[in-house]
Amino acid sequence: MHPKFWPDPARHERFCRWLQPLVEAHGLLPDTLAEAGSDASTRRYFRIRRAAGGELLVMDAPPPGNDVRPYLALAAHMAECGLRVPEVLAADAAEGFALITDLGPQTYLQALQGASAAEADRLMRAAIGSLVQWQQRGDASRLPVYDEAFVRRELQIFVDWCVQAEFGKQWSATQLKWWDHVSQQLVNNALAQPQLAMHRDYMVRNLMVAEGAPGILDFQDAVRGPIAYDMASLLRDAFISWDEERELDWAIRYWEQARKAGLPIDADFGEFWKALEWSGLQRHLKMMGIFCRLKHRDGKPAYAEDLPRLFAYATKVSTRYIEFSPLTHLLEDLRGGLTQTGFSLR
Numbered sequence: 001m002h003p004k005f006w007p008d009p010a011r012h013e014r015f016c017r018w019l020q021p022l023v024e025a026h027g028l029l030p031d032t033l034a035e036a037g038s039d040a041s042t043r044r045y046f047r048i049r050r051a052a053g054g055e056l057l058v059m060d061a062p063p064p065g066n067d068v069r070p071y072l073a074l075a076a077h078m079a080e081c082g083l084r085v086p087e088v089l090a091a092d093a094a095e096g097f098a099l100i101t102d103l104g105p106q107t108y109l110q111a112l113q114g115a116s117a118a119e120a121d122r123l124m125r126a127a128i129g130s131l132v133q134w135q136q137r138g139d140a141s142r143l144p145v146y147d148e149a150f151v152r153r154e155l156q157i158f159v160d161w162c163v164q165a166e167f168g169k170q171w172s173a174t175q176l177k178w179w180d181h182v183s184q185q186l187v188n189n190a191l192a193q194p195q196l197a198m199h200r201d202y203m204v205r206n207l208m209v210a211e212g213a214p215g216i217l218d219f220q221d222a223v224r225g226p227i228a229y230d231m232a233s234l235l236r237d238a239f240i241s242w243d244e245e246r247e248l249d250w251a252i253r254y255w256e257q258a259r260k261a262g263l264p265i266d267a268d269f270g271e272f273w274k275a276l277e278w279s280g281l282q283r284h285l286k287m288m289g290i291f292c293r294l295k296h297r298d299g300k301p302a303y304a305e306d307l308p309r310l311f312a313y314a315t316k317v318s319t320r321y322i323e324f325s326p327l328t329h330l331l332e333d334l335r336g337g338l339t340q341t342g343f344s345l346r
Contacts, residue, residue, distance in 0.1 A: 005035060005046070011062060018097045019058075022090050026099065027051040033058070042066060047102065054102075056089065061096040069093050071220035073142075075100075081137035083130055084215045103215030108204035109239055123209070124234070128254045130213045131202060131230055136261045138197025138222075146198065146225030151187050151282065157289030166292040166304075167334050175333070178326030185323050186285075189278040193226035194264035202230040203237045227258075227265060228272060232280035236313050238287055238306050251276060274321075281317040281324070284310045311335055 006012030023030055032049035036057060042065050046058040061068050072093060078085045086100040108127065112120055144150075159179070163169045171179065199206075200221045208215030231254050235247045242250075255272055258265040266272045288310045294300040315331055318324040 005033070014095055015060070015097060018092050018095060019099075022099055026056065026089060028056070057086065057100050057102050059096075059098040059100060061098070063094070063096050066096050067093075068096050068098055068220075070222075072098070074219050074222055077139065077142070078134065078216065078219060081134060083134060084210060084213050085219065086215075086217070103208040103217070104210055106209040108207040108209060108214060109237075111209045112204055112240055123214070124250050125253065126212065127202075127204075127207055127214050127234055128231075128250060128257060130216065131199075131234065132254065132257045132261050132263070133213075134199065134216075135196045135227065135230075135258070135263055140195060140197040140224040143197060143222055143224040146190065146195070146200075146223040146229075148187050148191060150223070151190050152183060154286040154289075155183050155186065155282065157293065158285040159289070161289040161292040161296065162285075162307075163330075163334065165296045166307075169334065171330075175330060178330055182324060182327045182330075186278060186282040189275060190226045190229075190282065193228055193275055193279075195224050196227050196263070198223050198225035199230050199233075200225065202233045204234070204240060205237075226275070226279055227263065228276040229279045229283065232276045232283060235276070236280045236284070238284075238291075238310060241309060241313075248273070277317050277320070281314055281327075284313045288314070 006015065019028070019030065022028060027050045029049045029051055033046050034048075036045040036047040042062060044060040046060065047055045048058055049055050059068070059071075061071075068091065072088055072091055075085050075088050079087070084103065086103055089099045089101065091098040108123060111123060115123065159171075163171065199216070199219055200223055201218050202216075206216065206218040208217065231251065235242065235250060251273060252269060255265060255269050259267075266275070288307060291303040291307055291310070295304040311331060311334075315328065318327040318331060
């Protein structure tokens with residue numbers, strides 16, 4: 001079963017032992033195992049064909065760096081909520097292996113990059129519908145809490161890996177006070193919002209094109225968190241950008257659907273939009289840190305190519321709200337000329 005895919009012979013042996021009884025049970029063709037991709041973590045995915053036709057996916061999430069139990073639990077719960085997620089056909093939580101259904105070959109990101117305005121609108125509206133459904137039906141009480149300590153840990157990734165590792169900066173006492181002020185504003189924003197089931201990475205790379213509702217992936221890190229966060233993730237994606245007119249149109253459609261569904265969303269759209277922008281800012285700072293960490297620690301430099309987009313998002317919001325004027329200075333210190341020249345978000 002293709003030992004070349006397994007640098008660790010012992011893990012390859014464990015995988016073969018786990019897969020063997022599934023071959024007959026699910027009509028698998030082991031010799032067809034082929035790499036299907038990886039993500040920013042150490043998880044990997046393989047496609048494997050079935051004798052009766054079609055393909056399934058194998059997840060390889062080696063412990064101790066991965067824990068598939070949240071994935072297994074959330075896959076079942078999200079399916080109960082009527083969302084389109086992979087079905088888990090077999091799993092070994094201790095070893096980090098799972099056999100799951102394949103939601104198709106095309107991500108939203110791939111489809112949107114070449115989509116007409118009408119097709120992009122159709123896809124994004126479908127994603128909005130699924131998000132409202134998740135927030136309405138998802139049981140947030142079973143999820144980890146996105147509390148102040150959680151938010152601060154994420155923001156610290158920006159300091160450790162973007163400011164220090166990528167740019168080699170050590171902030172002065174004044175700059176540290178600026179950052180403390182910015183962090184507190186972002187913490188307050190996150191905690192002040194209604195707390196619902198939150199995917200935490202609801203972006204177009206994690207949505208699959210399908211008839212009707214999109215397939216949803218990478219949900220294992222879901223938490224109970226602020227209502228605006230997932231919509232911010234969808235609208236201001238790390239890998240594709242939209243004109244603000246379209247962002248506002250989709251945000252208003254979400255806001256209207258959320259109100260109709262009875263979600264505890266602010267009755268003033270302007271206040272919701274502010275919460276969305278601030279949630280997006282928090283996310284983008286974290287992602288800057290993650291992308292730099294992937295480059296410097298994990299040997300995955302390609303993610304850092306999208307840093308200019310994230311800097312552009314962050315600068316846009318920091319210059320729009322007086323509360324974040326200190327952040328504008330900090331960002332300028334890292335990448336001078338941001339407010340003068342700007343970046344294209346297309």
